[in-house]
Amino acid sequence: MIVASVVAALALVTMGTVLFVQYELTSAVATAVHDALSPAADSAASTMLAQANAGGALSDYVMLERPASLAEYRTSIDEATRELDAVQQALPADEETLNSLVASARTTQQTWVATDPEPVISLMQAGKRTRAMKATNSPDAWATYQAMTAASSALNREVNRTRDDAATALRTVNQWLGATLIAVGIVILLGLLAVLLGLNRSVLQPLKLLRRDMQDATTLPGHETPIVASGPPELRAVAVDAESLRRGLVRELDEARAAREGLMQDAPLVAAMERELTPPAEITMADLAVFGTSQSAEGVMAGDWWDPIKGPDGTLVIVVADVSGHGPQASVTALRVRSIMRAALLTGLPPTQAVQMAADSFADDPHFVTGIVLVVDPLRRTLSWVNAGHHPAIVVAHDKETTLCDPTGPLISSLGGAWTSREQHFGPGDVVLAFTDGLVESRNADGDELESAMVSQFIRGLDAPVRENPQELITRLLAQVRHRAADWRRDDVTLVAVAHHSTHPSS
Secondary structure (H helix, E strand, O other): OHHHHHHHHHHHHHHHHHHHHHHHHHHHHHHHHHHHHHHHHHHHHHHHHHHHHHHHHHHHHHHHOOHHHHHHHHHHHHHHHHHHHHHHHHOOOOOHHHHHHHHHHHHHHHHHHHHOHHHHHHHHHOOOHHHHHHHHOOHHHHHHHHHHHHHHHHHHHHHHHHHHHHHHHHHHHHHHHHHHHHHHHHHHHHHHHHHHHHHHHHHHHHHHHHHHHHHHHHHOHHHOOOOOOOOOHHHHHHHHHHHHHHHHHHHHHHHHHHHHHHOOOOHHHHHHHHHHHOOOOOOEEOOEEEEEEEEOOOOOOOOEEEEEEEOOOOOEEEEEEEEOOOHHHHHHHHHHHHHHHHHHHHOOOOHHHHHHHHHHOOOOOOOOEEEEEEEEEOOOOEEEEEEEOOOOEEEEOOOOOEEEEOOOEOOEOOOOOOOOOEEEEOOOOOEEEEEOHHHHOOEOOOOOEOOHHHHHHHHHOOOHHHHOOHHHHHHHHHHHHHHHOOOHHHOOEEEEEEEEOOOOOOO
8 A cells, every 4th residue: 555655646746747847838838929929910910000001191192292191101111111020020930931921021012112102202203293193093003002911911810810829729728737637636536535445445444353353252252253364464464363362262261171170070080081082193194184173062071082093905994973971971982982993993894894893882881872984095086984873974075066975874872783885986175074963063042053054065165275174174164163153062072074185196
């Protein structure tokens, strides 16, 4: 905005300078022409009058033989000559047309004097009045007189026209300058308005939204309001830092709450069980990115869990499960089922058999488990799954086409059952999200649950680099869901995302 303002100011100053210089030059030229031609116009008019007086005085002298008329003729013709000289002196040297008309007027006057007055005066002084009258009324005398008056009249008209054109040009320049100044003023006002509107839209409004989000994030219970980054880069950077701070605060509050509730449980045993159910801190596999998180509804122990397993055939197996109920007893069931399934999958048994073995362990257990086993093969670019009564995992392809990993058998319980496996393509740029029901069963202030379709829509709305970053995807999703939910702590929540890198050379 500073650069734009400086450029606009320089442009306006340059425009004003050019206009002023152009006006000064045009005004000076027009004024000079007008000032020079005004005396010339007066002298041209006086020339015509003096020539007419000379003609009339010559006629009186011939008709009445009065010496005074002869003297008046000579005075008038001398005045006409002086006025022509004055016109000549007043004209610029480069005014070829006017100078030519002055020369023509001078020549025709001399021709008339030589043809009419001089012979007539000589005849009158010789006493030949009759011959003088015939000479002054001869066709040649009249022709030369009319040529003289016509040339003087043409000179007078041209001088007046040129002077009037100069005055018109000066008026036109003044009008043009006035209109231009008005236009420049309007441009300046519009520019200022644009700057103010741009400032309001690009800076003040984003700053106002940032302030509102920060107030909500700090004052509302749970600090669940996400701080959205918008506006210019400086404000976006502040919003990103503030959102990072908010996430850290929420995480620390969750840990403090879990630790406080965990004091009510058998701390050493709970800690050991929690460590056993906690997956590795970092999971690395070629072409794949994995991130997951579990949050308990009571204490530090969750009935949910997720487990990443590297299969002996180079596949990645993700188990996401949810045990009915909460607290230590649910965690014991989760630990038993996890151990059975992990042992079976590590030996290379198919997921359907691992689920069957877990179900066989429920003979005396009143709980039940919903779970989904995802098998990602990055070499074959496939995703297969066994869904035991669990919420369908969501697969979003690189082109944002969405599919669901629907159930392929009943939940895991003492009732037993049969499970099948399904498979689909899972290539570069694709991402799969598995979660427990604590995510979608959360309700907003109106009592409406979050639906899987809303989760799918949120994932599709993310840019590809964010979708392919499981940690950022889950962090943003949790922030939005927690902000929406009015009863966030009603159930355990587990989320796992696996993304197939689209930047790998094989893709």
